[in-house]
Amino acid sequence: xxxxxxxxxxxxxxxxxxxxxxxxxxxxxxxxxxxxxxxxxxxxxxxxxxxxxxxxxxxxxxxxxxxxxxxxxxxxxxxxxxxxxxxxxxxxxxxxxxxxxxxxxxxxxxxxxxxxxxxxxxxxxxxxxxxxxxxxxxxxxxxxxxxxxxxxxxxxxxxxxxxxxxxxxxxxxxxxxxxxxxxxxxxxxxxxxxxxxxxxxxxxxxxxxxxxxxxxxxxxxxxxxxxxxxxxxxxxxxxxxxxxxxxxxxxxxxxxxxxxxxxxxxxxxxxxxxxxxxxxxxxxxxxxxxxxxxxxxxxxxxxxxxxxxxxxxxxxxxxxxxxxxxxxxxxxxxxxxxxxxxxxxxxxxxxxxxxxxxxxxxxxxxxxxxxxxxxxxxxxxxxxxxxxxxxxxxxxxxxxxxxxxxxxxxxxxxxxxxxxxxxxxxxxxxxxxxxxxxxxxxxxxxxxxxxxxxxxxxxxxxxxxxxxxxxxxxxxxxxxxxxxxxxxxxxxxxxxxxxxxxxxxxxxxxxxxxxxxxxxxxxxxxxxxxxxxxxxxxxxxxxxxxxxxxxxxxxxxxxxxxxxxxxxxxxxxxxxxxxxxxxxxxxxxxxxxxxxxxxxxxxxxxxxxxxxxxxxxxxxxxxxxxxxxxxxxxxxxxxxxxxxxxxxxxxxxxxxxxxxxxxxxxxxxxxxxxxxxxxxxxxxxxxxxxxxxxxxxxxxxxxxxxxxxxxxxxxxxx
Numbered sequence: 132x133x134x135x136x137x138x139x140x141x142x143x144x145x146x147x148x149x150x151x152x153x154x155x156x157x158x159x160x161x162x163x164x165x166x167x168x169x170x171x172x173x174x175x176x177x178x179x180x181x182x183x184x185x186x187x188x189x190x191x192x193x194x195x196x197x198x199x200x201x202x203x204x205x206x207x208x209x210x211x212x213x214x215x216x217x218x219x220x221x222x223x224x225x226x227x228x229x230x231x232x233x234x235x236x237x238x239x240x241x242x243x244x245x246x247x248x249x250x251x252x253x254x255x256x257x258x259x260x261x262x263x264x265x266x267x268x269x270x271x272x273x274x275x276x277x278x279x280x281x282x283x284x285x286x287x288x289x290x291x292x293x294x295x296x297x298x299x300x301x302x303x304x305x306x307x308x309x310x311x312x313x314x315x316x317x318x319x320x321x322x323x324x325x326x327x328x329x330x331x332x333x334x335x336x337x338x339x340x341x342x343x344x345x346x347x348x349x350x351x352x353x354x355x356x357x358x359x360x361x362x363x364x365x366x367x368x369x370x371x372x373x374x375x376x377x378x379x380x381x382x383x384x385x386x387x388x389x390x391x392x393x394x395x396x397x398x399x400x401x402x403x404x405x406x407x408x409x410x411x412x413x414x415x416x417x418x419x420x421x422x423x424x425x426x427x428x429x430x431x432x433x434x435x436x437x438x439x440x441x442x443x444x445x446x447x448x449x450x451x452x453x454x455x456x457x458x459x460x461x462x463x464x465x466x467x468x469x470x471x472x473x474x475x476x477x478x479x480x481x482x483x484x485x486x487x488x489x490x491x492x493x494x495x496x497x498x499x500x501x502x503x504x505x506x507x508x509x510x511x512x513x514x515x516x517x518x519x520x521x522x523x524x525x526x527x528x529x530x531x532x533x534x535x536x537x538x539x540x541x542x543x544x545x546x547x548x549x550x551x552x553x554x555x556x557x558x559x560x561x562x563x564x565x566x567x568x569x570x571x572x573x574x575x576x577x578x579x580x581x582x583x584x585x586x587x588x589x590x591x592x593x594x595x596x597x598x599x600x601x602x603x604x605x606x607x608x609x610x611x612x613x614x615x616x617x618x619x620x621x622x623x624x625x626x627x628x629x630x631x632x633x634x635x636x637x638x639x640x641x642x643x644x645x646x647x648x649x650x651x652x653x654x655x656x657x658x659x660x661x662x663x664x665x666x667x668x669x670x671x672x673x674x675x676x677x678x679x680x681x682x683x684x685x686x687x688x689x690x691x692x693x694x695x696x697x698x699x700x701x702x703x704x705x706x707x708x709x710x711x712x713x714x715x716x717x718x719x720x721x722x723x724x725x726x727x728x729x730x731x732x733x734x735x736x737x738x739x740x741x742x743x744x745x746x747x748x749x750x751x752x753x754x755x756x757x758x759x760x761x762x763x764x765x766x767x768x769x770x771x772x773x774x775x776x777x778x779x780x781x782x783x784x785x786x787x788x789x790x791x792x793x794x795x796x797x798x799x800x801x802x803x804x805x806x807x808x809x810x811x812x813x814x815x816x817x818x819x820x821x822x823x824x825x826x827x828x829x830x831x832x833x834x835x836x837x838x839x840x841x842x843x844x845x846x847x848x849x
Contacts, residue, residue, distance in 0.1 A: 141173075157211055202214040249273065293316035717745075
């Protein structure tokens with residue numbers, strides 16, 4: 132019937148108590164007034180009163196002996212419920228559905244003729260309380276008829292003796308009486324005493340001088356105070372303590388090898404106050420000794436002929452050296468350096484630097500960088516940063532990337548370049564190469580070296596072997612020799628001039644305005660076997676069997692353009708705007724515009740078995756097709772056999788040095804390659820269609836030769 136966590140309690144109240152009287156006052160039925168017990172039974176949970184969930188049987192010890200019992204339940208609304216009560220042995224029992232006050236009484240004689248007649252009787256049975264020193268013993272009235280005890284009481288007999296105890300007195304004070312020594316009763320509620328009061332003596336007010344406050348103690352103005360020190364004052368006005376003025380900082384003193392130090396602490400500034408915060412001493416460190424062997428004198432430090440010890444600790448100059456063994460310091464061996472202007476890297480004022488080994492003394496003062504770059508071929512020679520300007524445009528031309536082009540003819544400059552580069556190795560002798568010359572693109576017939584002089588980048592090359600073709604182009608222009616020479620020729624790296632063929636949106640189709648290099652149409656430019664000139668097929672490694680040497684997909688020129696040329700000409704920023712172009716390498720690309728059956732006869736008209744062999748490709752750099760160079764939208768004449776100034780190209784000195792095919796004067800035009808395969812009879816498609824020029828720049832016919840100038844083309848994003 133009880134909720135989990137609830138608690139049951141029962142408090143017994145006497146019939147004479149306030150609670151007992153209040154509970155019995157609402158009972159209007161007869162009960163034995165001599166036999167009454169009042170109980171407050173409660174059920175609580177979480178500090179609040181609650182009720183059981185059903186009927187509860189109550190069992191308790193008999194509160195008194197009676198012939199019978201009846202229990203009255205006084206509810207919260209002061210209504211009374213009579214509960215049947217049974218007795219068994221020493222216990223009584225009743226049942227209830229709620230908890231509050233319960234009054235247990237003895238059964239009365241229900242003879243209607245009987246009326247109690249209460250009288251005073253002194254017996255142990257009706258004794259309520261024994262006598263004290265303040266009142267007599269208390270008894271209940273007793274019915275003279277039936278002997279029942281009434282509710283009324285009476286006192287009888289003598290008072291009890293006092294319970295006296297000796298007490299110490301105390302002296303009187305200014306406003307409080309004193310008390311003599313004597314006895315007093317210690318019974319509760321008894322005021323009997325033999326002690327006598329001593330009158331108060333009154334105040335004795337004296338002047339007290341003023342006192343100034345200190346850091347820790349209060350002060351006061353002049354006032355009066357009772358001489359008896361009872362605490363009474365007149366005109367007392369307290370002045371608060373000033374508190375410490377910790378404005379003096381005693382700095383930390385580092386301990387040394389031989390002396391103690393201390394932590395930082397604070398001192399009070401106020402006069403006469405010696406207060407300070409905690410003082411923490413730091414023990415002396417002792418020497419941190421290092422053993423030294425004998426040593427030679429340096430620029431700034433003395434030498435020593437014997438062994439000695441010194442203290443490693445900063446600030447300690449302890450040394451066991453003896454003056455007679457000391458060799459004086461040598462002083463700096465200074466070298467003067469001239470000033471350098473700041474640019475993209477810091478500069479410096481003129482300064483001196485010690486040249487003696489192991490000494491880093493110098494008076495160098497750096498000047499902050501100013502961001503001015505020295506670009507050579509779009510690369511800063513000072514910090515290697517790339518020029519953010521990817522290209523420049525001049526009308527229908529774009530200058531983009533760098534390639535060796537013009538021969539340096541100034542003898543003084545050539546002499547300086549040769550001095551800077553050093554002597555190339557002997558032909559085919561890579562082991563004796565003290566100046567680190569390189570093989571030109573893997574060949575052994577040419578050495579090369581790059582030198583930067585007067586803000587210009589040069590490529591130095593030395594031809595050291597006979598070449599099979601292009602001798603006419605070399606004659607009277609560079610070599611003065613039809614075979615070989617050990618002279619080194621220097622070519623300037625210059626911006627490549629590109630002709631804009633057409634634009635589309637923010638894209639431009641461009642071609643080199645001159646032939647930049649030369650190739651003999653061997654399967655592999657690196658080959659040195661002259662018999663390869665007669666080969667019908669491309670026998671380079673990795674090329675499938677049966678592939679003709681003029682197949683653009685597998686040609687050496689294509690891989691050279693998209694690898695060697697692409698990586699040497701353009702920096703990483705320039706490569707970002709080079710587009711990948713899907714090339715049409717079908718037979719259509721081999722036919723001039725308006726001449727769809729340029730190749731072949733009869734049923735083979737317009738067909739080219741060599742073009743049919745080549746697949747379309749995706750390239751960064753490429754050669755123009757025969758169809759490209761007869762496209763009027765690109766500025767060319769549509770007739771391949773017609774004279775066309777747009778197809779009349781010059782060649783760079785570097786291409787001439789390689790052996791490009793052209794006449795002997797500067798007015799002659801170069802023979803240059805397209806990527807379209809020819810129909811050469813007798814060499815089974817070995818060559819590529821070239822545009823050949825005579826000395827007057829007029830096209831005689833599309834000759835099918837195995838050599839020509841390289842005129843790269845590409846698409847870029849503007």
